[in-house]
């Protein structure tokens with residue numbers, strides 16, 4: 001879909017796993033802002049309307065619309081509609097990477113995927129949707145499935161055949177047997193139970209954040225997925241500060257593992273944001289981890 005030297009649009013911050021993929025294709029990553037409502041259609045419009053006439057326009061936009069990795073945010077319905085209409089207007093394909101779709105636990109009804117929303121339009125074919133079983137059947141099972149325009153699906157099939165022959169037969173067989181035995185209703189029930197499990201984890205994590213990092217960090221509450229994205233209050237007034245050495249060195253020294261926000265910025269900018277995953281820890285460990293993180297932040301503030 002892209003040739004060396006071409007530009008691709010990526011939400012920013014972006015899932016760190018795709019940065020080396022696009023870099024290996026020698027693409028230029030163009031960042032589109034995001035906020036608590038997901039990708040900013042306004043920022044996207046600005047980028048596209050100011051696109052230099054001398055450069056080919058981007059053909060793809062990469063986004064993680066539910067429980068984004070790393071920001072935890074879920075794209076609002078009106079944003080999705082605007083992004084879809086920009087895709088039509090400026091002729092690009094939305095790469096909808098959605099492994100956390102089934103991990104939605106918000107109070108409001110679930111909004112449709114880009115793929116489903118596009119079906120309401122008179123013309124379809126601008127969404128390539130990626131689902132994953134890694135977050136709902138077994139972590140690391142590495143089985144996904146795709147929906148999208150047939151020529152692209154065929155090209156991906158051919159690519160897989162030359163890149164890795166095929167997805168391992170063992171995990172395919174296990175997944176097939178399980179899904180077949182369950183049927184759709186039991187699959188849906190299972191995913192609802194998984195999402196409620198993560199909702200409980202989110203609540204425990206947020207309670208510890210309020211207890212120890214109130215006034216020291218700011219965040220928006222995630223309604224899907226397994227990530228908390230929060231901004232540490234580090235810098236002197238008016239300065240954002242940088243979480244990198246604090247998280248990579250000081251927090252690690254105290255046995256706390258998180259990722260500094262810079263890992264998710266394609267151009268490696270400094271940022272005070274941090275991504276923490278709440279998928280694995282017990283409530284006691286969450287409490288202890290955030291308590292230790294509080295000490296790290298207080299030390300960093302003192303050192304200013």
Ligand SMILES: Cc1ncc(COP(=O)(O)O)c(C=O)c1O
Pocket residue numbers: 015017064069097099131132133134140141142143144
């Ligand atoms: C946004 C995103 N895409 C893709 C993946 C990889 O998923 P899979 O294990 O299905 O390859 C992850 C896993 O962390 C992810 O967060």
